[in-house]
Amino acid sequence: MLIYFYIFAGVFFVSALSLLGLFFLPLSPKFVERITLSLVSLSAGTLLGDAFLHLLPEAAEGGDGRLSIWLWALVGLIFFFILEKIVHWRHCHIQTSPVHPHHLGVMNLVGDILHNFFDGVVIAGSFLVAPALGWATLIAVIAHEIPQEIGDFGVLIYAGYSRNRALFLNFATALSAVLGALVAVVLGSRIDNFSDLIIPFTAGGFIYIATADLIPELKKETAAHKSLIQLLCIISGVAIMLILKFIFE
Numbered sequence: 001m002l003i004y005f006y007i008f009a010g011v012f013f014v015s016a017l018s019l020l021g022l023f024f025l026p027l028s029p030k031f032v033e034r035i036t037l038s039l040v041s042l043s044a045g046t047l048l049g050d051a052f053l054h055l056l057p058e059a060a061e062g063g064d065g066r067l068s069i070w071l072w073a074l075v076g077l078i079f080f081f082i083l084e085k086i087v088h089w090r091h092c093h094i095q096t097s098p099v100h101p102h103h104l105g106v107m108n109l110v111g112d113i114l115h116n117f118f119d120g121v122v123i124a125g126s127f128l129v130a131p132a133l134g135w136a137t138l139i140a141v142i143a144h145e146i147p148q149e150i151g152d153f154g155v156l157i158y159a160g161y162s163r164n165r166a167l168f169l170n171f172a173t174a175l176s177a178v179l180g181a182l183v184a185v186v187l188g189s190r191i192d193n194f195s196d197l198i199i200p201f202t203a204g205g206f207i208y209i210a211t212a213d214l215i216p217e218l219k220k221e222t223a224a225h226k227s228l229i230q231l232l233c234i235i236s237g238v239a240i241m242l243i244l245k246f247i248f249e
Helices: 002-024 029-059 067-087 101-129 131-158 163-174 176-190 194-218 224-248
Strands: none
Touching: 002 101, 002 131, 002 163, 002 176, 029 067, 029 131, 029 194, 029 224, 067 101, 067 194, 101 131, 101 163, 101 176, 101 194, 131 163, 131 194, 131 224, 163 176, 176 194
16 A cells, blocks of 8 residues: 555655746746756756666566567657657747747647656556656656746746646646556556556656757757756766665665
8 A cells, every 4th residue: 555655645746846837937037947957957867867777677677688678668759759749749848939829838738738647657657566666767757847847837827827827727737647647556456567568668758758858958058068067967867866776776
């Protein structure tokens, strides 16, 4: 029963991160952008670290070199590509093209529902395999959610929603993570090899988000000192995952 407490406490905490925008509203846009890009760098590092240091090694622990592990990782990568094509939305949420504000807000909400749902699935799926893997994945998701939720709130304000309505809608969509966790718990109890699928699938999704969404945004910054900060944040994210691996082993 304790593992279920960890799962739902974790996804509720991740959902609560949607309220972070309230704390950043009084700050200057330049400062928020600077902080957000540093957090995006940290997020890229934690996602890559979790994928390569925790998820894929856990999936391959059997030592039989099963081809299905790498196929499911590719499925996860391709799935997140398709998901973004469907909702026309990028996880980093940095506006780079002129889109009608209201339409942008709707896309943001639809994309968030799907994205948070799968956050809940991967958190629950990781905890069901092993608590150590669950904690590592939860931390990686949290690191990714912080810059995302700040960006989400800003997008909704830009789209014309009031501050209170933007907070409510952001939180409401974030709760889809709870539904995702519930689905994973049900499937995990009914499908014998569920963890064999969800773990490499999650790794593929994390690799896609980090390399296709986050790092390309960071590459737009060409100033040497800012690029160095981004690199240090990425390395810090990987280091956090490495430290967790030693702690839980």
